[in-house]
Amino acid sequence: MSDSTVVPPASVVLVSGGSRGLGLAIVTDLLASGLKVAAFARTVTPELTALGEKYPEHLHYGSVDINDPKAGQDFVKEVEAKLGPIDGLVNNAAVGQDSLHVHTSADQVAAIIQTNLTSPLVLTRFVLRRMLAKGLKGRIVNVTSICAQRGYPGLVAYSATKGGMDSATRSLARELGGRVLANSVAPGFFASEMSAVLGQTQLDQIVRRTPTGHLTEPDEVVPVVRMLLLDNTNINGQVLVVDGAASI
Numbered sequence: 001m002s003d004s005t006v007v008p009p010a011s012v013v014l015v016s017g018g019s020r021g022l023g024l025a026i027v028t029d030l031l032a033s034g035l036k037v038a039a040f041a042r043t044v045t046p047e048l049t050a051l052g053e054k055y056p057e058h059l060h061y062g063s064v065d066i067n068d069p070k071a072g073q074d075f076v077k078e079v080e081a082k083l084g085p086i087d088g089l090v091n092n093a094a095v096g097q098d099s100l101h102v103h104t105s106a107d108q109v110a111a112i113i114q115t116n117l118t119s120p121l122v123l124t125r126f127v128l129r130r131m132l133a134k135g136l137k138g139r140i141v142n143v144t145s146i147c148a149q150r151g152y153p154g155l156v157a158y159s160a161t162k163g164g165m166d167s168a169t170r171s172l173a174r175e176l177g178g179r180v181l182a183n184s185v186a187p188g189f190f191a192s193e194m195s196a197v198l199g200q201t202q203l204d205q206i207v208r209r210t211p212t213g214h215l216t217e218p219d220e221v222v223p224v225v226r227m228l229l230l231d232n233t234n235i236n237g238q239v240l241v242v243d244g245a246a247s248i
């Protein structure tokens, strides 16, 4: 194996939606692993502020709406100035949905697609251009969902965005010719603000259908993201499902 074909571990990782839920768990884990991390969301939470106090040299965070490309680009430049060039990107920020397609307005469909598909692709483009211009190799992890592979009522537009990101992952892996490893991690349902719309009956049903007997925990997804960012593997263009085989 030639060293020139190996993509080294990421050292400065940008996590979108790192203020709570899975994104916060990923940020916490990467900081504990010694990485430099940048995180944004529309609202900075006390948990993210506390991490900033614990890791003042290693964490840069701020309030950014991913649908404001200029704000996202300014944030990327701030991160580079404070932490160094970005060589890892976790596209985690997303909005959920809890409405039958026939009851979802055209504006709501457009907003879900903007936040979960268009804006992450635009951010990825901006980060990649800077990474490649600096001659860096890197890693991209797209957090998608089991909804991209299995049908769930009330999640039509959401599922379409997650399937779109999985497709983009495969084409990115091809297009980037091994300089940047691009993969998706597709979790099953886990407890968070996003999934709080699920009723107990639905949660019980998912658990009954899951061979491992429990809902996925963010802590079970985090090591997979870490592996894709840091480990020396030849995994590229894949969708790794973390759902206890609920969808099998």
Ligand SMILES: NC(=O)c1ccc[n+]([C@@H]2O[C@H](COP(=O)([O-])OP(=O)(O)OC[C@H]3O[C@@H](n4cnc5c(N)ncnc54)[C@H](OP(=O)(O)O)[C@@H]3O)[C@@H](O)[C@H]2O)c1
Binding pocket: 016, 017, 018, 019, 020, 021, 022, 023, 040, 041, 042, 043, 044, 064, 065, 066, 067, 091, 092, 093, 094, 095, 115, 143, 144, 145, 146, 186, 187, 188, 189, 190, 191, 192, 193, 194, 195
């Ligand atoms: N929960 C589940 O069951 C589940 C299952 C499979 C996949 N996923 C995926 O896992 C990822 C994390 O989900 P989660 O459950 O942890 O969700 P969550 O708790 O709702 O967190 C979503 C994060 O994204 C941020 N965000 C949302 N809209 C944004 C915007 N316009 N600009 C910037 N940041 C924005 C949120 O902060 P602000 O609202 O303050 O902006 C928050 O930090 C998502 O990609 C989701 O689709 C979730």
